[in-house]
Amino acid sequence: MDERYASQKCWWEKSDVPWSGDVFDTFVLTEDSFRERRIQLLRDEIIEGAYGKRGVISVDRAKLFTESYKSTKGEPVIIRRAKAHKYVMEHMPIYVPPEQLLMGYPSSCKNGAEIEPEYHCSWLENIVEIDGVKMREMDSFPIRKFIEFHFSEDDKKYLEEELIPYWKGRTLHDCVTRELKLHAPEALEYWNESFTSFPVTRIGLCHTIQDYSSVVKKGLIGLRKEIEEQLRSIEIDNINDYRAITRADNYKAMLIVIEGIISYAHRCADIADEMAKSAPEERAKELRQMAENCRLVPENPARTWWQALQAIHFVHMLTWLTDAGVAHSLGRFDIYMKDILEKDFENGLSMQEAQELLECFMVTFCYRNQLVDWRGSMATPGWHTNDKITIGGVDEHGKDSTNLLSKMILEGHAHVHLNDPIISVRIHNNTPDDFLKHVMEILRTSGGVPQIINDEAIIPALMGQLGMPLMEARNYADVGCQENQSDPNCSEGADTHGHQNAGYFNLVKPIELALNNGVNPRNGKKVGPQTGELKSFRSMDDFAQAVKLQTEYAVKMNVIINNVIEYCFLTFMPTPMHNLLHPGPRKRGEDINAGACKYNYTGAIGTGLGTAADCMTAVSHVVFKDKKCSLEKLNQALRANWKGYEDLRNACISAPKYGTDNDEADNWGRFISDTFMDAYESHPNIRGGRYLCGFFSVTQNHVLGEDTDATPDGRRAKEMLSDSVSPSQFAEALGPTATHRSHIKAIDTKRTVNGITFAQSMDLSSLMSDRELSKWGDLIRTFVSEGGQSVQYNVLSTEQLKDARLNPEKHKDLFVRIGGYTARFVDLSDAMQESVINKAIQRC
Amino acid sequence: MNRQDEALIFDIQKYSIHDGPGIRTLIFFKGCPLRCQWCCNPESQRALPELMFKSNLCIKCGRCAEVCPRNAIDIASELNRINRDECVNCGICVSACNMDALSLVGKWMTIDQVFSVILRDKKYYLKSGGGVTLSGGEPLFWDDFCLRLLKKCYENNIHTAVETSGYVNDMTLARIAQYVDIFLYDIKSMDKERHKHITGVSNSIIIDNLKKIRAMGKNVILRIPLIPEKNYLEDELENMFKFASDIGITEINIMPYHNLGESKYKGLGRKYDMEGIEPLKFSKDFDIQMQTYSSLFKKYKDIDIRIGG
Known part of the structure; x- marks a missing residue:
């Protein structure tokens, strides 16, 4: 037995999760193997770093990028950006995590967060109030509650005196604001004053599935050859066309980026060789192999599994470092990486080696840190890149495609068990039972991953909404946060740019605006159209019509804003790295932001569906059906934040709620979702595509809730909105069949290409036996055959039980099950609650 | 309206996975002729709506006392908040309470109302082999309500289960049994006297009825609540297993005693007779004790004996 890392413990040995079931018996790596202990060592480095508490702010990338940018004044912007990216890759200090088998790190230091000033940096000087003290965002980093970030005085001075002043007026955010002022002042005003939606202008292009398989199979050398041929044909045949010159610039920019990537890889090779000189023999051997890999890939086609992973890691990680952005997902990894893995098995690669390398690769998804503002840090404790790996599902002929690699990725997730990468499992009507069982057994170890996404709903949605041919639609994959795209790794040339940053749209705000004749009650500003005084609404239909008009106007404003943002991306932030890694831009020589991909849509997101549905149901019931009060009186109660109106609030809370399989509430949910989608889908974007919708919140339901006054469902001002498409806190918990059915009724999932997050809590004690698991499996299978789009099961943890004990009002829907008896947790006596918690702790 | 068109329902639980095969909807009827000392659902015993008070949710605002027409609520008293001798379970205080601390247990529902709830999850039943459990x-x-409800389920291809104490009129049971796919049949003791002592009624009707429905060829899962000091005694399990074996029962669920119902007794203003008796699930030696029965388990190896449902 190899004694390396002998003292290292595996996470599940230190935890009380149920580490049992069929899938665990099939695992290749066990806790006593040095390979798995290496993975746990790599994992601990991340846990102890930013994910636990402390991160470091690095200005290296910002400095290099800015230096280059200053020296390229006057050149075409695509060339300037390509040169800046190349310069960063040529000079960025390289951190090597101890014992890692892959080279390349998206920051210059361990747990570092780089700054991307070209998108937005003046926010660092924005003033926030924390515990009554006003301070600049950048001064809040070291005292943050969840993740503190530290930086040196020199670096801080550099930010204040050089970086922020230089980029003033030049960032994407500044460009968007300027262009909106110029072209769409009304929309800008609406954006600032309505609190309806928050499009993102802070980070780079997000939500991609890049063409990794070409990098693995052809190498950058192969791509370079294709690009050079294109360039030559332009120079010979087409130089008489102004568009041809733009195309030539785009191709030149791709070639510049290729040089940068290769230079970074070769520097990694040199560092690995250098480290090998002083390393113990076993590690030195690894380092020499790593150096050899880095000299070979991604420049050349990968010959081994190790090299293939190294090649993908390079381009994936360097996308973070150059173009930044998040949710750069891997697509159907278990499909397009299967061949090279099998070939390497034939050449003598062992299962253990293959699994260890895969897990080394999965750990790298957490190497990225990003600075977020104070508000964002409160809403999202812990940074997510949301970069996903999709496994399972049907192949392009409709047959099940799960294979050995799908299983290896499940094992990898069980072992690595970090925020990223998120594993999405595609389920369809013929998914094998044992595979579904393995997924459930891993879900049982907590954390809500893998997520389940449904082929039976998503494939028809892509065909109907994007005109995708069946075989391409069958190769779809999930992109973080929750969007669905074609996968160019599996369907040749089928790339997607879904610009899914159109913002989290507050579905409750139009109701608030309709109640106030277009005035946002949070700031008293008139923002929306005048849809009528409350006394003019004679029926629920009248009121619903006003909500519809407010929604349509808000969507129209948001579309204008987003179109300007996309115009700014195209004009000021073309993306040579993504152009290189997407087949469409490579083929056409156009920027990804110009519509060069095969599929172009802009993804819009509705947040707070449950709260919005409940608001409509409560107005319908309390005002128009039961006539308990007038609409004016209800609105007075809302303005008073229900103070003095407790009885009315009670009546509103007693109205039917979404999530309880109540047709009336679910129909109002459907009204809200259809109105939202009708409004968005009627608008084209600037890339020849149109707007398509999804429903989720990540954690924006907290942020948007802060901006929303008391609402007719009984919610008080500033409280969070309902999460994603889950029921609100007021909905009686009737168990998963009720929530599953409500979700399917309230949303037309054949339209929601931009994705749905549907989170469902499950009680661990009901999932322990095989019989219980198989019933859970039947729940999932019914949901799938009924057309639900996606579901994420949170198996309840002890922490939640403890919180429920302290805050019973927040956990009215928490059920526990012991020995053939189900009880609402808050109804139990103190002593009982304690014993339930103790049982949860001792479960293993 | 004929009362048999309506029944008093105190809870409906969906995605129930421990009370019969597959995914089921559980309908809880209120009213029981037995008074088992350990009953974990005391609110199920009386066939009338009852006021339940949850002190942990109460903020002592006093609104309930203000509206009570019989002055049955004493907001100053912690232990005897509701004077049960005066309370007529009218529920006026429930609508005055904004904190969910007061509730009326038991709701009159029609057959159609109950059936429409059952029908909602039909696809989940079909996929999982589940159905409804009364x-x-x-x-x-x-009886009449159940007969018509079960017939309706039967006609709509919904699998039916009935969890019963067996303490019913044998003619009624026979009529109902034709629409029941499986019985979850409780047995508390084989000893007549002991049964009477711990449940308030004799077991002779119960045992006769069980024999009868077995003779009708009905599927039965025998459920045995295992209660310390009451029936957790050496001879009981042996006698019950033997009886089960004699009448050809193939599955037994043993339900170890727990005290999760204790707070409900307080909420209903009743005394909990089992106070101080440790729940079996939580006592460390429970598993060891069950092992002492291993020879017994082996002897009846044709019966699938499970702990819990």
């Missing part, structure tokens, strides 16, 4: 209380206390 439970309680004693569901067959509402």
Whole structure:
């Protein structure tokens, strides 16, 4: 037995999760193997770093990028950006995590967060109030509650005196604001004053599935050859066309980026060789192999599994470092990486080696840190890149495609068990039972991953909404946060740019605006159209019509804003790295932001569906059906934040709620979702595509809730909105069949290409036996055959039980099950609650 | 309206996975002829709506006391908040409470209302081999209602289960049994006297009825609540297993005693007779004790004996 890392413990040995079931018996790596202990060592480095508490702010990338940018004044912007990216890759200090088998790190230091000033940096000087003290965002980093970030005085001075002043007026955010002022002042005003939606202008292009398989199979050398041929044909045949010159610039920019990537890889090779000189023999051997890999890939086609992973890691990680952005997902990894893995098995690669390398690769998804503002840090404790790996599902002929690699990725997730990468499992009507069982057994170890996404709903949605041919639609994959795209790794040339940053749209705000004749009650500003005084609404239909008009106007404003943002991306932030890694831009020589991909849509997101549905149901019931009060009186109660109106609030809370399989509430949910989608889908974007919708919140339901006054469902001002498409806190918990059915009724999932997050809590004690698991499996299978789009099961943890004990009002829907008896947790006596918690702790 | 068109339901639980095969909807009827000392659902015993008070949710605002027409609520008293001698369970205080601390247990529902809830999850039943389980209380206390409800389920291809104490009229049971796919049949003791002592009634009707429905060829899962000091005694399990074996029962669920119902007794203003008796699930030696029965388990190896449902 190899004694390396002998003292290292595996996470599940230190935890009380149920580490049992069929899938665990099939695992290749066990806790006593040095390979798995290496993975746990790599994992601990991340846990102890930013994910636990402390991160470091690095200005290296910002400095290099800015230096280059200053020296390229006057050149075409695509060339300037390509040169800046190349310069960063040529000079960025390289951190090597101890014992890692892959080279390349998206920051210059361990747990570092780089700054991307070209998108937005003046926010660092924005003033926030924390515990009554006003301070600049950048001064809040070291005292943050969840993740503190530290930086040196020199670096801080550099930010204040050089970086922020230089980029003033030049960032994407500044460009968007300027262009909106110029072209769409009304929309800008609406954006600032309505609190309806928050499009993102802070980070780079997000939500991609890049063409990794070409990098693995052809190498950058192969791509370079294709690009050079294109360039030559332009120079010979087409130089008489102004568009041809733009195309030539785009191709030149791709070639510049290729040089940068290769230079970074070769520097990694040199560092690995250098480290090998002083390393113990076993590690030195690894380092020499790593150096050899880095000299070979991604420049050349990968010959081994190790090299293939190294090649993908390079381009994936360097996308973070150059173009930044998040949710750069891997697509159907278990499909397009299967061949090279099998070939390497034939050449003598062992299962253990293959699994260890895969897990080394999965750990790298957490190497990225990003600075977020104070508000964002409160809403999202812990940074997510949301970069996903999709496994399972049907192949392009409709047959099940799960294979050995799908299983290896499940094992990898069980072992690595970090925020990223998120594993999405595609389920369809013929998914094998044992595979579904393995997924459930891993879900049982907590954390809500893998997520389940449904082929039976998503494939028809892509065909109907994007005109995708069946075989391409069958190769779809999930992109973080929750969007669905074609996968160019599996369907040749089928790339997607879904610009899914159109913002989290507050579905409750139009109701608030309709109640106030277009005035946002949070700031008293008139923002929306005048849809009528409350006394003019004679029926629920009248009121619903006003909500519809407010929604349509808000969507129209948001579309204008987003179109300007996309115009700014195209004009000021073309993306040579993504152009290189997407087949469409490579083929056409156009920027990804110009519509060069095969599929172009802009993804819009509705947040707070449950709260919005409940608001409509409560107005319908309390005002128009039961006539308990007038609409004016209800609105007075809302303005008073229900103070003095407790009885009315009670009546509103007693109205039917979404999530309880109540047709009336679910129909109002459907009204809200259809109105939202009708409004968005009627608008084209600037890339020849149109707007398509999804429903989720990540954690924006907290942020948007802060901006929303008391609402007719009984919610008080500033409280969070309902999460994603889950029921609100007021909905009686009737168990998963009720929530599953409500979700399917309230949303037309054949339209929601931009994705749905549907989170469902499950009680661990009901999932322990095989019989219980198989019933859970039947729940999932019914949901799938009924057309639900996606579901994420949170198996309840002890922490939640403890919180429920302290805050019973927040956990009215928490059920526990012991020995053939189900009880609402808050109804139990103190002593009982304690014993339930103790049982949860001792479960293993 | 004929009362048998309506029954008093105190809870409906969906995605129930421990009370019969597959995914089920559980209908809890209120009213039971037995008074088992350990009953974990005391609110199921009386066939009338009852006021339940949850002190942990109460903020002592006093609104309930203000509206009570019989002055039955004493907001100053912690232990005897509701004077049960005066309370007529009218529920006026429930609508005055904004904190959910007061509730009326038991709701009159029609057959159609109950059936429409059952029907909603039909696709989940079909996929999982589940269906509906009538439970309680004693569901067959509402014999005519149950008969018509079960017939309706039967006609709509919904698998039916009835969890019963067996303490019902044998003619009624026979009529109802034709629409029941499986019985979850409780047995508390084989000893007549002991049964009477711990449940308030004799077991002779119960045992006769069980024999009868077995003779009809009905599927039965025998459920044995295992209660310390009451029936957790050496001879009981042996006698019950033997009886089960004699009448050809193939599955037994042993339900170890727990005290999760204790707070409900307080909420209903009743005394909990089992106070101080440790729940079996939580006592460390429970598993060891069960092992002492291993020879017994082996002897009846044709019966699938499970702990819990």
